[in-house]
Amino acid sequence: MSTFPQEALDAGSATRIAERCARLFRQALGSRLVAAYALGSLAHGGFAPAVSDIDLGLVLTDRHHDDDRTIHRATRDLQEKDSSHQRLSVFWSSLPALRTNRDDGRFPAVDRLDLKTSGKLLLGEDVRQDVKQPGADTLLTDSVRFALEVLATGPVLAEFHNPARLANDIRRFTKAVLLPLRFLYTAATADPGSTDDAIRHHLAHPSPVAVELVRAATDARHGQPASAEHLTELLHAELVPLYLHYIDSCLPRLTPADSDLSQSLTHWRARLLDR
Known part of the structure:
Protein backbone atom coordinates (compact mmCIF):
# COMPACT_ATOMS: atom_id res chain seq x y z
CA MET A 1 0.00 0.00 0.00
CA SER A 2 1.20 3.52 -0.69
CA THR A 3 2.02 5.77 2.25
CA PHE A 4 0.57 9.28 2.19
CA PRO A 5 1.11 12.22 4.55
CA GLN A 6 -1.57 11.94 7.22
CA GLU A 7 -4.15 14.73 7.35
CA ALA A 8 -7.02 15.46 9.72
CA LEU A 9 -10.40 14.30 8.43
CA ASP A 10 -13.73 15.40 9.89
CA ALA A 11 -16.60 12.95 10.43
CA GLY A 12 -18.75 14.43 7.67
CA SER A 13 -16.01 14.04 5.06
CA ALA A 14 -15.28 10.52 6.31
CA THR A 15 -18.96 9.58 5.99
CA ARG A 16 -19.06 10.88 2.42
CA ILE A 17 -16.00 8.77 1.61
CA ALA A 18 -17.74 5.74 3.13
CA GLU A 19 -20.82 6.42 0.99
CA ARG A 20 -18.75 6.68 -2.20
CA CYS A 21 -16.89 3.50 -1.35
CA ALA A 22 -20.18 1.69 -0.68
CA ARG A 23 -21.41 2.65 -4.14
CA LEU A 24 -18.19 1.33 -5.69
CA PHE A 25 -18.58 -1.96 -3.84
CA ARG A 26 -22.11 -2.18 -5.18
CA GLN A 27 -20.66 -1.93 -8.68
CA ALA A 28 -18.17 -4.71 -7.88
CA LEU A 29 -20.67 -7.01 -6.12
CA GLY A 30 -23.89 -6.15 -7.93
CA SER A 31 -27.20 -7.32 -6.49
CA ARG A 32 -25.37 -9.58 -4.01
CA LEU A 33 -24.69 -6.51 -1.85
CA VAL A 34 -27.71 -6.43 0.46
CA ALA A 35 -26.60 -3.43 2.53
CA ALA A 36 -23.63 -1.23 3.37
CA TYR A 37 -23.18 0.40 6.79
CA ALA A 38 -20.93 2.94 8.43
CA LEU A 39 -19.56 1.33 11.59
CA GLY A 40 -17.35 2.35 14.49
CA SER A 41 -17.03 5.99 15.43
CA LEU A 42 -18.81 7.07 12.25
CA ALA A 43 -21.90 5.25 13.53
CA HIS A 44 -21.87 5.63 17.30
CA GLY A 45 -19.86 8.86 17.62
CA GLY A 46 -16.40 9.78 18.84
CA PHE A 47 -14.71 10.08 15.44
CA ALA A 48 -11.18 11.47 15.97
CA PRO A 49 -10.12 13.54 12.91
CA ALA A 50 -6.43 12.80 13.43
CA VAL A 51 -6.55 9.00 13.60
CA SER A 52 -9.96 7.32 13.28
CA ASP A 53 -10.58 4.67 10.63
CA ILE A 54 -13.39 4.81 8.10
CA ASP A 55 -15.17 1.57 9.03
CA LEU A 56 -17.45 0.16 6.34
CA GLY A 57 -19.58 -2.97 6.77
CA LEU A 58 -20.86 -4.96 3.78
CA VAL A 59 -23.63 -7.57 4.02
CA LEU A 60 -23.87 -10.03 1.11
CA THR A 61 -26.65 -12.35 0.04
CA ASP A 62 -24.33 -15.35 0.08
CA ARG A 63 -20.68 -16.40 0.01
CA HIS A 64 -18.75 -16.92 -3.24
CA HIS A 65 -15.32 -18.51 -3.44
CA ASP A 66 -13.74 -15.39 -4.94
CA ASP A 67 -15.24 -12.83 -2.53
CA ASP A 68 -11.98 -12.54 -0.57
CA ARG A 69 -10.05 -11.61 -3.69
CA THR A 70 -12.74 -9.28 -5.07
CA ILE A 71 -13.19 -7.32 -1.85
CA HIS A 72 -9.49 -7.23 -1.03
CA ARG A 73 -8.65 -5.87 -4.48
CA ALA A 74 -11.38 -3.24 -4.36
CA THR A 75 -10.35 -2.18 -0.85
CA ARG A 76 -6.69 -1.90 -1.84
CA ASP A 77 -7.54 0.18 -4.91
CA LEU A 78 -9.62 2.55 -2.81
CA GLN A 79 -6.95 2.86 -0.12
CA GLU A 80 -4.40 3.87 -2.73
CA LYS A 81 -6.37 6.94 -3.76
CA ASP A 82 -5.09 9.26 -1.00
CA SER A 83 -4.40 9.51 2.74
CA SER A 84 -8.10 9.82 3.58
CA HIS A 85 -9.06 6.66 1.68
CA GLN A 86 -6.07 4.92 3.26
CA ARG A 87 -8.07 4.91 6.50
CA LEU A 88 -10.73 2.66 4.95
CA SER A 89 -11.34 -0.59 6.84
CA VAL A 90 -13.86 -2.98 5.29
CA PHE A 91 -15.80 -5.67 7.17
CA TRP A 92 -17.95 -8.13 5.26
CA SER A 93 -19.95 -11.32 5.57
CA SER A 94 -23.00 -13.04 4.18
CA LEU A 95 -26.37 -12.45 5.82
CA PRO A 96 -26.92 -16.19 6.50
CA ALA A 97 -23.69 -16.23 8.54
CA LEU A 98 -24.60 -13.07 10.44
CA ARG A 99 -27.97 -14.59 11.32
CA THR A 100 -26.17 -17.43 13.13
CA ASN A 101 -23.59 -15.34 15.05
CA ARG A 102 -20.65 -16.03 12.80
CA ASP A 103 -18.91 -14.51 9.83
CA ASP A 104 -17.75 -16.15 6.64
CA GLY A 105 -15.64 -13.24 5.48
CA ARG A 106 -14.12 -10.54 7.70
CA PHE A 107 -16.57 -9.46 10.41
CA PRO A 108 -15.24 -10.03 13.96
CA ALA A 109 -17.69 -10.39 16.83
CA VAL A 110 -17.19 -6.87 18.22
CA ASP A 111 -17.90 -5.42 14.78
CA ARG A 112 -20.98 -7.62 14.39
CA LEU A 113 -22.15 -6.24 17.75
CA ASP A 114 -21.44 -2.73 16.50
CA LEU A 115 -23.44 -3.45 13.34
CA LYS A 116 -26.35 -4.78 15.40
CA THR A 117 -26.47 -1.90 17.88
CA SER A 118 -25.19 1.13 15.97
CA GLY A 119 -24.77 0.42 12.25
CA LYS A 120 -25.64 3.44 10.08
CA LEU A 121 -27.22 2.35 6.79
CA LEU A 122 -25.52 3.89 3.74
CA LEU A 123 -27.30 1.96 1.00
CA GLY A 124 -29.51 -1.07 0.49
CA GLU A 125 -31.97 -2.70 2.88
CA ASP A 126 -31.57 -2.43 6.63
CA VAL A 127 -31.09 -6.01 7.92
CA ARG A 128 -29.79 -5.31 11.40
CA GLN A 129 -32.84 -6.98 12.94
CA ASP A 130 -31.66 -10.23 11.34
CA VAL A 131 -28.14 -10.08 12.79
CA LYS A 132 -27.67 -12.26 15.86
CA GLN A 133 -26.00 -10.39 18.71
CA PRO A 134 -22.76 -12.00 19.96
CA GLY A 135 -22.64 -12.94 23.62
Whole structure:
Protein backbone atom coordinates (compact mmCIF):
# COMPACT_ATOMS: atom_id res chain seq x y z
CA MET A 1 0.00 0.00 0.00
CA SER A 2 1.20 3.52 -0.69
CA THR A 3 2.02 5.77 2.25
CA PHE A 4 0.57 9.28 2.19
CA PRO A 5 1.11 12.22 4.55
CA GLN A 6 -1.57 11.94 7.22
CA GLU A 7 -4.15 14.73 7.35
CA ALA A 8 -7.02 15.46 9.72
CA LEU A 9 -10.40 14.30 8.43
CA ASP A 10 -13.73 15.40 9.89
CA ALA A 11 -16.60 12.95 10.43
CA GLY A 12 -18.75 14.43 7.67
CA SER A 13 -16.01 14.04 5.06
CA ALA A 14 -15.28 10.52 6.31
CA THR A 15 -18.96 9.58 5.99
CA ARG A 16 -19.06 10.88 2.42
CA ILE A 17 -16.00 8.77 1.61
CA ALA A 18 -17.74 5.74 3.13
CA GLU A 19 -20.82 6.42 0.99
CA ARG A 20 -18.75 6.68 -2.20
CA CYS A 21 -16.89 3.50 -1.35
CA ALA A 22 -20.18 1.69 -0.68
CA ARG A 23 -21.41 2.65 -4.14
CA LEU A 24 -18.19 1.33 -5.69
CA PHE A 25 -18.58 -1.96 -3.84
CA ARG A 26 -22.11 -2.18 -5.18
CA GLN A 27 -20.66 -1.93 -8.68
CA ALA A 28 -18.17 -4.71 -7.88
CA LEU A 29 -20.67 -7.01 -6.12
CA GLY A 30 -23.89 -6.15 -7.93
CA SER A 31 -27.20 -7.32 -6.49
CA ARG A 32 -25.37 -9.58 -4.01
CA LEU A 33 -24.69 -6.51 -1.85
CA VAL A 34 -27.71 -6.43 0.46
CA ALA A 35 -26.60 -3.43 2.53
CA ALA A 36 -23.63 -1.23 3.37
CA TYR A 37 -23.18 0.40 6.79
CA ALA A 38 -20.93 2.94 8.43
CA LEU A 39 -19.56 1.33 11.59
CA GLY A 40 -17.35 2.35 14.49
CA SER A 41 -17.03 5.99 15.43
CA LEU A 42 -18.81 7.07 12.25
CA ALA A 43 -21.90 5.25 13.53
CA HIS A 44 -21.87 5.63 17.30
CA GLY A 45 -19.86 8.86 17.62
CA GLY A 46 -16.40 9.78 18.84
CA PHE A 47 -14.71 10.08 15.44
CA ALA A 48 -11.18 11.47 15.97
CA PRO A 49 -10.12 13.54 12.91
CA ALA A 50 -6.43 12.80 13.43
CA VAL A 51 -6.55 9.00 13.60
CA SER A 52 -9.96 7.32 13.28
CA ASP A 53 -10.58 4.67 10.63
CA ILE A 54 -13.39 4.81 8.10
CA ASP A 55 -15.17 1.57 9.03
CA LEU A 56 -17.45 0.16 6.34
CA GLY A 57 -19.58 -2.97 6.77
CA LEU A 58 -20.86 -4.96 3.78
CA VAL A 59 -23.63 -7.57 4.02
CA LEU A 60 -23.87 -10.03 1.11
CA THR A 61 -26.65 -12.35 0.04
CA ASP A 62 -24.33 -15.35 0.08
CA ARG A 63 -20.68 -16.40 0.01
CA HIS A 64 -18.75 -16.92 -3.24
CA HIS A 65 -15.32 -18.51 -3.44
CA ASP A 66 -13.74 -15.39 -4.94
CA ASP A 67 -15.24 -12.83 -2.53
CA ASP A 68 -11.98 -12.54 -0.57
CA ARG A 69 -10.05 -11.61 -3.69
CA THR A 70 -12.74 -9.28 -5.07
CA ILE A 71 -13.19 -7.32 -1.85
CA HIS A 72 -9.49 -7.23 -1.03
CA ARG A 73 -8.65 -5.87 -4.48
CA ALA A 74 -11.38 -3.24 -4.36
CA THR A 75 -10.35 -2.18 -0.85
CA ARG A 76 -6.69 -1.90 -1.84
CA ASP A 77 -7.54 0.18 -4.91
CA LEU A 78 -9.62 2.55 -2.81
CA GLN A 79 -6.95 2.86 -0.12
CA GLU A 80 -4.40 3.87 -2.73
CA LYS A 81 -6.37 6.94 -3.76
CA ASP A 82 -5.09 9.26 -1.00
CA SER A 83 -4.40 9.51 2.74
CA SER A 84 -8.10 9.82 3.58
CA HIS A 85 -9.06 6.66 1.68
CA GLN A 86 -6.07 4.92 3.26
CA ARG A 87 -8.07 4.91 6.50
CA LEU A 88 -10.73 2.66 4.95
CA SER A 89 -11.34 -0.59 6.84
CA VAL A 90 -13.86 -2.98 5.29
CA PHE A 91 -15.80 -5.67 7.17
CA TRP A 92 -17.95 -8.13 5.26
CA SER A 93 -19.95 -11.32 5.57
CA SER A 94 -23.00 -13.04 4.18
CA LEU A 95 -26.37 -12.45 5.82
CA PRO A 96 -26.92 -16.19 6.50
CA ALA A 97 -23.69 -16.23 8.54
CA LEU A 98 -24.60 -13.07 10.44
CA ARG A 99 -27.97 -14.59 11.32
CA THR A 100 -26.17 -17.43 13.13
CA ASN A 101 -23.59 -15.34 15.05
CA ARG A 102 -20.65 -16.03 12.80
CA ASP A 103 -18.91 -14.51 9.83
CA ASP A 104 -17.75 -16.15 6.64
CA GLY A 105 -15.64 -13.24 5.48
CA ARG A 106 -14.12 -10.54 7.70
CA PHE A 107 -16.57 -9.46 10.41
CA PRO A 108 -15.24 -10.03 13.96
CA ALA A 109 -17.69 -10.39 16.83
CA VAL A 110 -17.19 -6.87 18.22
CA ASP A 111 -17.90 -5.42 14.78
CA ARG A 112 -20.98 -7.62 14.39
CA LEU A 113 -22.15 -6.24 17.75
CA ASP A 114 -21.44 -2.73 16.50
CA LEU A 115 -23.44 -3.45 13.34
CA LYS A 116 -26.35 -4.78 15.40
CA THR A 117 -26.47 -1.90 17.88
CA SER A 118 -25.19 1.13 15.97
CA GLY A 119 -24.77 0.42 12.25
CA LYS A 120 -25.64 3.44 10.08
CA LEU A 121 -27.22 2.35 6.79
CA LEU A 122 -25.52 3.89 3.74
CA LEU A 123 -27.30 1.96 1.00
CA GLY A 124 -29.51 -1.07 0.49
CA GLU A 125 -31.97 -2.70 2.88
CA ASP A 126 -31.57 -2.43 6.63
CA VAL A 127 -31.09 -6.01 7.92
CA ARG A 128 -29.79 -5.31 11.40
CA GLN A 129 -32.84 -6.98 12.94
CA ASP A 130 -31.66 -10.23 11.34
CA VAL A 131 -28.14 -10.08 12.79
CA LYS A 132 -27.67 -12.26 15.86
CA GLN A 133 -26.00 -10.39 18.71
CA PRO A 134 -22.76 -12.00 19.96
CA GLY A 135 -22.64 -12.94 23.62
CA ALA A 136 -19.95 -12.03 26.14
CA ASP A 137 -18.04 -15.31 25.71
CA THR A 138 -17.87 -14.91 21.96
CA LEU A 139 -16.75 -11.28 22.29
CA LEU A 140 -13.92 -12.32 24.60
CA THR A 141 -12.61 -15.30 22.63
CA ASP A 142 -12.94 -13.55 19.29
CA SER A 143 -11.01 -10.49 20.49
CA VAL A 144 -8.30 -12.67 22.02
CA ARG A 145 -7.96 -14.58 18.77
CA PHE A 146 -7.71 -11.30 16.85
CA ALA A 147 -5.10 -9.93 19.25
CA LEU A 148 -3.00 -13.09 18.89
CA GLU A 149 -3.20 -13.01 15.11
CA VAL A 150 -2.42 -9.29 14.72
CA LEU A 151 -0.40 -8.21 17.77
CA ALA A 152 1.54 -11.31 18.82
CA THR A 153 3.57 -11.71 15.63
CA GLY A 154 7.36 -11.53 15.55
CA PRO A 155 7.57 -8.14 13.77
CA VAL A 156 5.06 -6.54 16.15
CA LEU A 157 6.87 -7.90 19.21
CA ALA A 158 10.16 -6.55 17.86
CA GLU A 159 8.55 -3.14 17.43
CA PHE A 160 7.11 -3.25 20.94
CA HIS A 161 10.61 -3.85 22.28
CA ASN A 162 12.16 -1.17 20.05
CA PRO A 163 9.31 1.31 19.53
CA ALA A 164 11.01 4.32 17.92
CA ARG A 165 9.27 3.73 14.56
CA LEU A 166 5.93 3.23 16.28
CA ALA A 167 6.31 6.61 18.00
CA ASN A 168 6.72 8.31 14.63
CA ASP A 169 3.40 7.03 13.22
CA ILE A 170 0.59 8.55 15.26
CA ARG A 171 -2.20 6.34 13.89
CA ARG A 172 -0.25 3.14 14.55
CA PHE A 173 0.89 4.46 17.93
CA THR A 174 -2.66 5.15 19.09
CA LYS A 175 -3.87 1.76 17.87
CA ALA A 176 -1.05 -0.10 19.63
CA VAL A 177 -1.83 1.60 22.93
CA LEU A 178 -5.62 1.80 22.80
CA LEU A 179 -6.66 -1.47 21.13
CA PRO A 180 -6.18 -3.58 24.29
CA LEU A 181 -8.29 -1.07 26.21
CA ARG A 182 -11.07 -1.46 23.63
CA PHE A 183 -10.90 -5.25 23.91
CA LEU A 184 -11.06 -5.15 27.71
CA TYR A 185 -13.90 -2.63 27.73
CA THR A 186 -16.06 -4.73 25.41
CA ALA A 187 -15.25 -7.94 27.30
CA ALA A 188 -16.29 -6.28 30.58
CA THR A 189 -19.44 -4.52 29.33
CA ALA A 190 -20.60 -6.47 26.23
CA ASP A 191 -20.77 -3.05 24.56
CA PRO A 192 -18.60 -2.00 21.60
CA GLY A 193 -18.55 1.54 22.99
CA SER A 194 -16.10 4.13 21.77
CA THR A 195 -12.38 4.49 22.24
CA ASP A 196 -13.06 7.36 24.65
CA ASP A 197 -15.40 5.06 26.64
CA ALA A 198 -12.62 2.47 26.87
CA ILE A 199 -10.09 5.07 28.01
CA ARG A 200 -12.38 6.36 30.75
CA HIS A 201 -13.13 2.79 31.85
CA HIS A 202 -9.42 1.99 32.10
CA LEU A 203 -8.43 5.16 33.94
CA ALA A 204 -11.31 4.72 36.42
CA HIS A 205 -9.66 1.58 37.84
CA PRO A 206 -8.16 2.06 41.32
CA SER A 207 -4.61 1.41 40.03
CA PRO A 208 -4.64 1.70 36.24
CA VAL A 209 -1.65 0.44 34.28
CA ALA A 210 0.37 2.64 31.90
CA VAL A 211 -1.41 5.85 32.84
CA GLU A 212 1.04 8.24 31.19
CA LEU A 213 1.15 6.23 27.98
CA VAL A 214 -2.64 6.04 27.78
CA ARG A 215 -2.93 9.78 28.36
CA ALA A 216 -0.32 10.45 25.67
CA ALA A 217 -2.22 8.23 23.23
CA THR A 218 -5.44 10.08 24.12
CA ASP A 219 -3.77 13.43 23.40
CA ALA A 220 -2.41 12.09 20.10
CA ARG A 221 -5.83 10.74 19.17
CA HIS A 222 -7.23 14.24 19.60
CA GLY A 223 -4.54 15.84 17.44
CA GLN A 224 -2.08 16.88 20.15
CA PRO A 225 0.77 14.35 20.05
CA ALA A 226 3.88 14.72 22.15
CA SER A 227 7.30 14.58 20.52
CA ALA A 228 8.40 11.26 19.06
CA GLU A 229 11.26 11.19 21.56
CA HIS A 230 8.89 11.46 24.53
CA LEU A 231 6.49 8.89 23.06
CA THR A 232 9.40 6.49 22.54
CA GLU A 233 10.35 6.84 26.22
CA LEU A 234 6.78 6.16 27.30
CA LEU A 235 6.48 3.17 24.98
CA HIS A 236 9.72 1.69 26.34
CA ALA A 237 8.48 2.09 29.90
CA GLU A 238 4.79 1.23 29.70
CA LEU A 239 3.74 -0.62 26.51
CA VAL A 240 4.80 -4.11 27.61
CA PRO A 241 3.22 -3.67 31.08
CA LEU A 242 0.01 -2.58 29.36
CA TYR A 243 -0.09 -5.76 27.28
CA LEU A 244 0.79 -7.92 30.29
CA HIS A 245 -2.22 -6.35 32.01
CA TYR A 246 -4.38 -7.21 28.98
CA ILE A 247 -3.22 -10.82 28.95
CA ASP A 248 -3.54 -11.24 32.72
CA SER A 249 -7.07 -9.82 32.56
CA CYS A 250 -8.11 -12.23 29.81
CA LEU A 251 -6.63 -15.48 31.12
CA PRO A 252 -8.98 -15.93 34.13
CA ARG A 253 -12.03 -15.32 31.93
CA LEU A 254 -11.24 -18.12 29.50
CA THR A 255 -12.77 -21.55 30.05
CA PRO A 256 -11.14 -25.00 29.74
CA ALA A 257 -12.65 -25.18 26.27
CA ASP A 258 -10.42 -22.25 25.34
CA SER A 259 -7.18 -23.97 26.34
CA ASP A 260 -5.59 -23.22 22.97
CA LEU A 261 -6.13 -19.50 23.50
CA SER A 262 -4.86 -19.70 27.09
CA GLN A 263 -1.67 -21.44 25.94
CA SER A 264 -1.14 -18.89 23.17
CA LEU A 265 -1.66 -15.97 25.57
CA THR A 266 0.81 -17.49 28.03
CA HIS A 267 3.36 -17.93 25.24
CA TRP A 268 2.79 -14.33 24.10
CA ARG A 269 3.29 -13.16 27.68
CA ALA A 270 6.65 -14.92 27.89
CA ARG A 271 7.80 -13.43 24.59
CA LEU A 272 6.80 -9.91 25.72
CA LEU A 273 9.04 -10.34 28.77
CA ASP A 274 11.91 -11.73 26.68
CA ARG A 275 13.61 -8.50 25.68
